[in-house]
Amino acid sequence: MSDAAGFDRASARRRLLERVVAETRETAHLTGCHELSERVLRAMEEVPRHRFVPAEQLDLAYIDRPLPIGRGQTISQPFIVALMTELLRPHPRATVLEIGTGSGYQTAVLARLAHRVYSVERIPELAEAATRRLADLGVGNVEILNADGGLGWAEKAPFDGIMVTAAAGEVPSALLEQLKPGGRLVIPVGQQHRSQDLRVIVKGEQGKVESRGVLSVVFVPLVRDRPLI
Numbered sequence: 001m002s003d004a005a006g007f008d009r010a011s012a013r014r015r016l017l018e019r020v021v022a023e024t025r026e027t028a029h030l031t032g033c034h035e036l037s038e039r040v041l042r043a044m045e046e047v048p049r050h051r052f053v054p055a056e057q058l059d060l061a062y063i064d065r066p067l068p069i070g071r072g073q074t075i076s077q078p079f080i081v082a083l084m085t086e087l088l089r090p091h092p093r094a095t096v097l098e099i100g101t102g103s104g105y106q107t108a109v110l111a112r113l114a115h116r117v118y119s120v121e122r123i124p125e126l127a128e129a130a131t132r133r134l135a136d137l138g139v140g141n142v143e144i145l146n147a148d149g150g151l152g153w154a155e156k157a158p159f160d161g162i163m164v165t166a167a168a169g170e171v172p173s174a175l176l177e178q179l180k181p182g183g184r185l186v187i188p189v190g191q192q193h194r195s196q197d198l199r200v201i202v203k204g205e206q207g208k209v210e211s212r213g214v215l216s217v218v219f220v221p222l223v224r225d226r227p228l229i
């Protein structure tokens with residue numbers, strides 16, 4: 001990377017962060033999230049998004065847009081990554097489950113905030129590439145599994161928080177079961193080929209579930225490989 005490219009990238013990153021902060025404010029009346037916490041902002045600042053996008057998309061890495069990563073999948077829009085992370089509120093001792101590793105970008109952001117992150121991806125090539133990428137970046141507190149994330153990751157449960165980065169027709173019951181009492185699930189719910197409802201679901205200490213719609217979003221579908229029974 002030349003100095004000029006490095007300089008451009010640094011200023012593009014700064015502008016992107018400003019955009020994400022502004023967008024958080026602009027959507028606060030819908031999301032209830034008026035500002036990003038210091039921890040989330042720092043994680044967004046520190047994770048190099050250009051390491052998660054394909055070479056031909058490098059110039060667009062610090063634009064606030066989702067980008068194609070192959071196999072018909074996308075790396076999420078930075079604002080949505082920041083918002084979903086803020087809504088999940090992982091604490092430093094938290095064990096978090098992510099469904100839909102994709103590029104591993106959201107995984108890396110979560111890994112800076114939580115104690116341990118487990119992430120499930122159904123496309124083997126993406127799971128492998130993300131595993132390699134995170135290892136190259138020295139992210140050590142992450143484990144990636146190639147499987148149907150609609151089933152959660154029972155061996156590693158229960159989780160303090162679960163984030164789903166693909167759109168589910170309905171909330172998979174396995175995910176609710178694998179959430180600790182007091183835990184949160186952040187998930188886009190709705191049909192594919194249209195916008196979905198980003199929902200924050202909180203499992204009360206007695207197991208009672210409360211759900212609130214936050215924002216209209218567009219995600220690729222959560223594909224279920226096995227029939228639901």
Ligand code: SAH
Pocket residue numbers: 073074075076099100101102103104105106107120121122123126147148149150165166220221222223224225
């Ligand atoms: N968080 C990712 C976004 C990836 S897009 C990022 O920032 O890059 C959603 C991902 O969910 C895709 O990679 C897709 O293959 C994956 N996915 C879809 N259905 C799935 C399922 N049932 N289990 C696990 N992953 C799934």
